[in-house]
Amino acid sequence: MTTPDYRLSQLETLEAESIHVIREVVAELERPVLLFSGGKDSIVMLELARKAFAPARIPFPVMHVDTGLNFPEVLEFRDRRVAELGVNLVVASVPEAIAAGTVKEEPNGSRNRIQTPVLLDAVEKHGFTALFGGARRDEDKARAKERVFSFRDEFGQWDPKSQRPELWDLYNGRIHLGESIRVFPLSNWTELDIWQYIARENIAIPALYLAQEREVVERQGMLYAVNEFIRPRDGEEVRRETVRYRTVGDANLTAAVPSHATTVEEVIAEIAVTRMTERGATRGDDKVSDAAMEDRKKEGYF
Amino acid sequence: MAAIEDAVDLRSAAAEQAHDLAVARKDILRIATAGSVDDGKSTLIGRLLYDSKAVFEDQYEAVERASAGGDYVNLALLTDGLRAEREQGITIDVAYRYFSTPRRTFILADTPGHVQYTRNMVTGASTADLAIVLVDARKGMVEQSRRHAFLASLLRVPHLVVAVNKMDLVDWSEETYEAIRDEFTSFAAKLNVADLTVIPISALHGDNVVTRSARSPWYDGPSLLHHIEHVHVASDRNLVDTRFPVQYVIRPQSDEFHDYRGYAGTVSSGVLRPGDEVQVLPSGLTTTIAAIDGPRGPIDEAFAPMSVTVRLADDLDVSRGDLICRPTNAPHVTQDVDALVCWMTDEPLRPRQRLAVKHTTRTVRAMVKELQYRLDVNTLHRDASADHLGLNDIGRVRLRTTQPLFVDDYARNRVTGRFILIDEATNSTVGAGMLIPGS
Numbered sequence: 224m225t226t227p228d229y230r231l232s233q234l235e236t237l238e239a240e241s242i243h244v245i246r247e248v249v250a251e252l253e254r255p256v257l258l259f260s261g262g263k264d265s266i267v268m269l270e271l272a273r274k275a276f277a278p279a280r281i282p283f284p285v286m287h288v289d290t291g292l293n294f295p296e297v298l299e300f301r302d303r304r305v306a307e308l309g310v311n312l313v314v315a316s317v318p319e320a321i322a323a324g325t326v327k328e329e330p331n332g333s334r335n336r337i338q339t340p341v342l343l344d345a346v347e348k349h350g351f352t353a354l355f356g357g358a359r360r361d362e363d364k365a366r367a368k369e370r371v372f373s374f375r376d377e378f379g380q381w382d383p384k385s386q387r388p389e390l391w392d393l394y395n396g397r398i399h400l401g402e403s404i405r406v407f408p409l410s411n412w413t414e415l416d417i418w419q420y421i422a423r424e425n426i427a428i429p430a431l432y433l434a435q436e437r438e439v440v441e442r443q444g445m446l447y448a449v450n451e452f453i454r455p456r457d458g459e460e461v462r463r464e465t466v467r468y469r470t471v472g473d474a475n476l477t478a479a480v481p482s483h484a485t486t487v488e489e490v491i492a493e494i495a496v497t498r499m500t501e502r503g504a505t506r507g508d509d510k511v512s513d514a515a516m517e518d519r520k521k522e523g524y525f
Numbered sequence: 526m527a528a529i530e531d532a533v534d535l536r537s538a539a540a541e542q543a544h545d546l547a548v549a550r551k552d553i554l555r556i557a558t559a560g561s562v563d564d565g566k567s568t569l570i571g572r573l574l575y576d577s578k579a580v581f582e583d584q585y586e587a588v589e590r591a592s593a594g595g596d597y598v599n600l601a602l603l604t605d606g607l608r609a610e611r612e613q614g615i616t617i618d619v620a621y622r623y624f625s626t627p628r629r630t631f632i633l634a635d636t637p638g639h640v641q642y643t644r645n646m647v648t649g650a651s652t653a654d655l656a657i658v659l660v661d662a663r664k665g666m667v668e669q670s671r672r673h674a675f676l677a678s679l680l681r682v683p684h685l686v687v688a689v690n691k692m693d694l695v696d697w698s699e700e701t702y703e704a705i706r707d708e709f710t711s712f713a714a715k716l717n718v719a720d721l722t723v724i725p726i727s728a729l730h731g732d733n734v735v736t737r738s739a740r741s742p743w744y745d746g747p748s749l750l751h752h753i754e755h756v757h758v759a760s761d762r763n764l765v766d767t768r769f770p771v772q773y774v775i776r777p778q779s780d781e782f783h784d785y786r787g788y789a790g791t792v793s794s795g796v797l798r799p800g801d802e803v804q805v806l807p808s809g810l811t812t813t814i815a816a817i818d819g820p821r822g823p824i825d826e827a828f829a830p831m832s833v834t835v836r837l838a839d840d841l842d843v844s845r846g847d848l849i850c851r852p853t854n855a856p857h858v859t860q861d862v863d864a865l866v867c868w869m870t871d872e873p874l875r876p877r878q879r880l881a882v883k884h885t886t887r888t889v890r891a892m893v894k895e896l897q898y899r900l901d902v903n904t905l906h907r908d909a910s911a912d913h914l915g916l917n918d919i920g921r922v923r924l925r926t927t928q929p930l931f932v933d934d935y936a937r938n939r940v941t942g943r944f945i946l947i948d949e950a951t952n953s954t955v956g957a958g959m960l961i962p963g964s
Contacts, residue, residue, distance in 0.1 A: 236830065390945055
């Protein structure tokens with residue numbers, strides 16, 4: 224894997240940087256937790272955490288903010304992976320919070336916003352001081368400006384105007400009681416890097432990411448596969464198309480893209496020639512406004 | 526609303542070629558750009574992103590809509606920031622951008638020129654292999670260009686590129702280019718800039734950005750993209766002085782790995798191999814490396830910036846903050862630190878102040894013993910009468926630490942020669958330090 228001139232490839236460099244970040248958090252912060260949704264980025268992040276501490280077990284639990292709007296394949300994947308690694312899983316449940324009246328369902332059916340208070344409640348309940356998230360800076364312009372160690376006040380809020388300077392690889396994880404750090408080990412990875420790493424390391428992913436024929440409806444210029452949460456509406460025509468998911472979010476709002484990619488290598492080829500951003504192509508919830516992500520982050524979202 | 530894109534034809538030559546280029550072995554080049562909006566920095570970055578195809582259609586369409594009515598698509602809008610910034614008409618912070626070519630992937634730290642310039646530039650330049658300073662050809666080298674070049678040299682960014690932009694507005698005058706090039710070259714000679722390249726460009730029209738332009742037949746150097754793709758960085762690293770700060774101790778405490786005790790960390794410099802005789806600081810005890818585990822199991826050698834786990838032949842007491850080196854080549858073990866410090870907070874730095882110092886994986890307390898001078902980043906004048914460092918000031922400081930640090934001069938080792946300063950009351954990062962030889 225090494226070259227005679229002692230240069231690492233881009234994947235090896237990113238891998239080393241992420242492992243450094245993950246170890247630094249465990250060395251400096253009391254109670255870390257890793258946000259694990261079963262999506263490709265958090266799968267890669269979890270794999271990097273495994274490598275960071277091998278042959279020991281990952282020394283922190285993982286948490287899933289469960290909106291109750293899951294693709295069943297992803298939930299199965301989550302449970303299988305957690306069992307394989309022997310890590311504890313904490314589930315912060317949005318449906319339970321709705322039932323208990325701590326949050327209210329939004330009229331558009333998106334639980335993207337209301338998962339934030341559920342996340343923050345779980346953080347407080349378990350006393351987590353550091354939360355690993357799989358966000359990448361290439362995803363969105365708000366994320367492009369966020370630190371690897373992103374300081375959050377006692378309300379979990381991000382203040383883009385007073386971020387701590389972050390120099391070299393000297394991360395500052397110091398916090399007062401009630402405050403926390405969001406940590407983004409994949410900050411410098413791109414979508415293509417993630418897929419190349421999945422291919423190179425032969426990492427298992429939910430089958431949703433690969434193309435298969437599904438029943439779909441077209442809605443607002445996007446293709447939604449018919450499932451438990453997406454039922455054809457009046458006037459919508461159900462047709463069969465070969466599609467895959469480029470991102471995996473809530474099952475009621477994540478669109479699929481037409482695709483013939485049935486292997487990870489084919490996914491890489493497809494992304495390499497694709498001309499749409501992954502969020503732009505697949506996320507109904509990011510279309511609300513130009514600054515949707517910025518606003519959510521300020522409220523404590525990842 | 527955009528139409529749904531057709532599925533990519535994976536059997537097409539384009540898909541095959543895109544796949545092969547995507548998976549080709551590349552290295553990473555980290556770039557910091559400095560300059561203000563007026564210099565055309567955002568246009569240049571937009572141009573690099575667009576021409577290297579890092580811009581997606583939905584992003585381009587948004588920019589196209591926003592530029593409606595103008596003569597050109599305003600590529601600068603591709604680097605548009607947060608709403609909080611647009612509302613106030615300022616750029617808050619460093620933004621990171623990503624693009625790649627078949628040879629390299631690039632991480633570009635886009636640092637704003639005006640507000641908080643020193644703090645932002647230092648942050649962006651701290652990890653950079655190469656810095657691009659933009660100069661407006663009509664204005665030539667101005668105070669800000671000197672400042673940016675100085676900060677890049679202070680942070681020991683190995684490669685400096687001066688992009689003389691807006692050459693179209695001076696009719697591609699060779700004399701103008703040469704005057705700026707010569708002035709910059711003589712200034713850079715005072716700054717320890719090892720590698721300086723001056724490129725005439727027009728970011729707006731794309732001349733000499735990706736390909737050589739016919740408008741500058743007198744220029745025989747590379748285009749900007751060609752230069753950053755090919756600049757030789759392999760010799761920038763220190764492969765001589767073995768330094769391995771221990772980050773975390775791995776003890777599985779499982780039946781299978783009952784006796785496993787590994788020292789996890791990131792190689793700062795030098796090369797480690799199983800069988801090497803090593804010394805552990807601060808104890809000074811020596812042993813040999815029994816094995817090195819990488820992310821995929823045991824490996825034969827480790828070098829910067831690999832994250833590995835080192836196993837030692839003897840059972841020594843080693844913990845986070847210790848450092849593994851060679852017995853014949855150790856860093857300085859000292860409680861007295863001389864450094865150039867860049868101060869990053871409103872509350873000034875003054876003698877007798879107490880701070881926390883984070884150096885590699887070691888955090889200690891320190892007191893400011895002396896402020897020797899404050900440096901004027903525009904004139905390089907040293908003001909020995911200064912009694913404090915304000916926000917964005919740079920000065921030479923002597924610190925006394927409660928515990929020894931294992932240090933090298935920053936000029937020799939960018940990893941063991943650097944530290945950050947933390948205010949223990951607010952927990953903020955308030956300064957960045959680069960070690961210099963003591964007086």
